[in-house]
Amino acid sequence: MKRRFLWVLLFVLGTFVVAQSSGNVHGTTSYDPFAYTQHPLGTVWGDPLPDAPALAARGKFMVGVRTLQLFNPNQIDVINTLTSDSTIVYDRPLIVEVWYPAILEPGQVQLTIYTDFLGRSDKPGSLRPYTFLGRATRDARPNTTDGPYPLVVVSHGYPGSRYLLAYLCENLASKGYVVASIDHTDSTYRDVASFVSTVVNRSLDQRFVAREILKMPIWKDLCDPNAVGIIGYSMGAFGALRTLGAGLEENDIVKRYFGRFTPMIVAKPSDEPDPLFKAAVLFAPWGGAVGTSPTGVWNKESLAKINVPTLWIAGSQDDVAGYRGIVNLFESAVNSKRYLLTYLNALHNVAPHPAPPIAKEFDDYYRFADPVWDIWRINNINQHFVTAFFDYYLKRDENAKTYLEVTPTSWPGFKPRTTVGLEFLTVDPRE
Template identity: 45%
Template sequence: MKFAKKYFPTAVIILLLFRVTAVIGQNDPDFFYNGDLLPDAPELAERGEYAVGVQTLELIHENQPDIANFSKEQQPRYDRPLTVEVWYPAEGDAQSETTYNDYIGVANDEKRPLSPFSFKGRAERNASPKKDEETYPLVIVSHGYLGSRYLMTYLTENLASKGYVVVAIHHTESTFEDPGKFSSTLYHRPIDDLFVLNEMEKRGKKDAGGFLAGMVDAEHTALIGYSMGGYGALNAAGAGFSSAFGGFFGQMTGGSDLIMERSLAKPSYSTSIDSRIKAVVAFAPWGMARGVWDNEGLANLKLPVFLVAGDQDDISGYEKGIKAVYDGAVNANRYILTYINARHNVAPNPPPAESFQKGMHLDEYLRYAEPAWDQRRINNINQHFVTAFLGIHLKGIDYSTYLDLPVDALEETWKGFKPRTSIGLELRHTGANN
C-alpha cells in the first residue's frame, strides 16, 4: 500500500497526459493526418513510392431518369451532374499537403444543421501527373448515403501513392449538402459507377488531352464502395437485383420498374457486366437484409470480392446482411474481413474535430466513429488489406501470403502484423465454385 500511495498520483498524471496527447493527435491536423500510420499499423498500410496529386472534375451524364421526381403521372429525365475527385501519382514532394472542404450536418435538417469544415490531406492540388510508360490501374470509390467524396481520403491517397488512379464520386442527391430521395440513390449508384468508368477511360487515352491523358488503365479497374456504395458496386459487378426488390422500388417511385434493368430478369443486364472491372471491395454493403438480392442474383457475381464488415452492424446487418452476401456469392472468389464488436462505420475517416464541439449533435460524431475501435486503427488495417487484394487482382503482385491467414487473428499473429496486434479480427476466404 505504501508503494501505491507514493507512486499512484504520478501514474495517474502520466496516464492523463497520454490520453490528452492521444486526443490532440486525433484531432490536430498538424499532428496526425487521416491515413497516417499508428505505431501498430500493419505492413502494407505504409504509403507507396509516389507523390500524390489531386484534382476535381465536373461530369455530366446526359438524359438520365430523374428518379427523385418520378410519379405515376410522369417520369422525367435530366442531365445528371456528377462531381468526382481524382487522386493520382504525381511529380513533386510526397510530403505536400492539401485542404479538403466538406460538411457535417445535413441540409434542411434543423436538428443537424449543415456546417462546413475542412481538414488537411497528404496530396498536392493540381500537381503535375507522373506519366510513366505504363498506365495506372483505375479504382472507383463510392460513398454511403448520405456521404461525400472525401469520406475515405485515408484510402484514396494511400492507393494513389501506390500507383493507382483513384476516382471518388460525389453522388448527386446523396450527399450531406444534397440529401435527395432515397429512390435516387437506389437507382443511380451502379449506373454512376459505370458512367465514371467510361469517362475515365476516355480521359485516360493518350490523345485525350487533360491531366489524365495516357495515365489510366481502365482495363484493370476495381470498384470500392461503402454502405450504399457497396450496394452499387456489387450490382455493377454482377449481383443482379431480386424481383422482390423491384416491387419495393416500384412502390417508392409510383410504379416504375426501371430498377429491374439491373436484374437477371432482363437479359441485357448479364451482357452489361463490364469486363474491365476486375475486383470489388465492399465495405458494409447495404441491401441483403432488405431483400435486394436473392441466391440467383448473388450467384451471378463472378469477380473477386473483398467484403469488410462489423459483426454488430445495425445498418446493413451481419449474419443476414454482409455475411449472407459472402455465403451466397458462390461463384466468386471472395473474402470477408470482420471487425469483432464493430458496427457500420468500418470504412470512413476518423471523426472530424468539429464533431467534438460542445453542443454538436452526437450523430455528427457517430457518423464516423466506432464505439469499440479506434478509427485510425481501422483505417490502417483497411489500407493493408485493400493494398494486398488490389495488388493481386489489378497489378499481378503476389501478396497471397497476406491473405492466406487463419480465420481467427488470435490463433497466430497474422502476416504483416506486429506481434500481439492481430486481435479482434476474422478473415474468411472461399474460392469460386466455377
C-alpha cells in the first residue's frame, strides 16, 4: 500500500514538473538523467526492483514510440458475416503501437503517458480511461546506428490492449529491438465484439502487421527481416501458435464455437509455419484445456509443425487457459526447442503490467493482479527471460544462452534467495 501511494504521488508531482520544464536534454545512447530526476528508478512500471534478475534492466538505447493506423485489405468482416447469408469483406483496421531505439532531440524527454481503459465496451457504463507513465519519447527520431534490429510483434489477450505489455515493449526497444504491439479489432476493451473474430483474425493480424512494418519506408531499414519474433498472451498466444503452424481439431466443440468459420481454423495438411517468424514467446496460450482431448481444441499432430524455438510462460494455477492444458501443448510441440517458465501458484495474469491505482473494483483489479505474486516482480522476471531468449535466438548472442541454462540449483542472473516459487524446464526438439 505504501509503494502504491508513493507511485501515485511521484506520478502526479513528476508529471507536473515535466510539464513545467523547458527541457534541455540531448539524445544519448544511455539513460536520460532528466527523466530519472523526475521519476527515479522504481517509480515507472518495468523499472528493475532491488530483487530483479540481471537482464530486467533496460539497455543502452533511448526509446521512441509511435502509433500507426494500418488496414489489412480484403479481409472477412466476421461481425457482419455472422448475421448475413453471404461473406462480407472489408479493409480491416488495426491500430499498432511501435517502440524502437531512438535519438532524442534537444528538449525531448524520455517520458510519455499512455491511455488505456478499465471495464469493457460490452458491459454498459463500465468503460473508463486511465493513464500510466512510460519511459519512451513520442515520435522520436529512429536510431539507425546499430541497426537493423530484430522485429518483435506483440499480440494481446481477449479482450486486451496494445498497451498491456508496454513495460516489456519499452524494455526490448531499449535493448535494440523494434516492437510492434497490435490492438486487435473486435477484441480490445473498447470494442469487445466477437470471440469468433478473435479466433479467425489473430494469426492473420500478426502475419499482416509484421510484413507491413517490414515494407514501410520508416521501418524498412530499421528492421532485420531475417530476425522476426512474436510475443502472444492468452488469445494472442493462441494466434501465435496458429502463426507457427498449429491448427484446431475439427471436433464438436470447435464446430459449436465457430460454426461456419470452422474450415478456416482447423488443421490442414497444407498448413505450414510462417517462415518469417524465427522465435516465439507464449504467455498462457488458450485452448489446451477445453474438452476431453489432452490438447483441447488443438490438433495434436499440427502442434508438431512448430519448428522454431519457443519460450512458454504460465502460472501453475491458471484457471483461464488451464495450466495442465498449457503443459500439454508445450509437450506436444515436439519439434521446437522449448523452455517453460512456471510461476508456482500464480493464476492467468503472468503477462500484464500492474493494476493502475484507480482499479478499485475487484474485476478491474484482477484484470492485472494475482493473489500470490507481485505483478511488478513478474514483469521484471519476464523482462529477464524474454531478453535472454530473443537475444540468443534472434540476435545470435552466445552470451545470452547462459541465462537460459537454468538448473534446479543454478539460476544465472538471479540474486540469492530470489528464485523461490519459480520452475524452469528446457526440452530439446525431437530428432
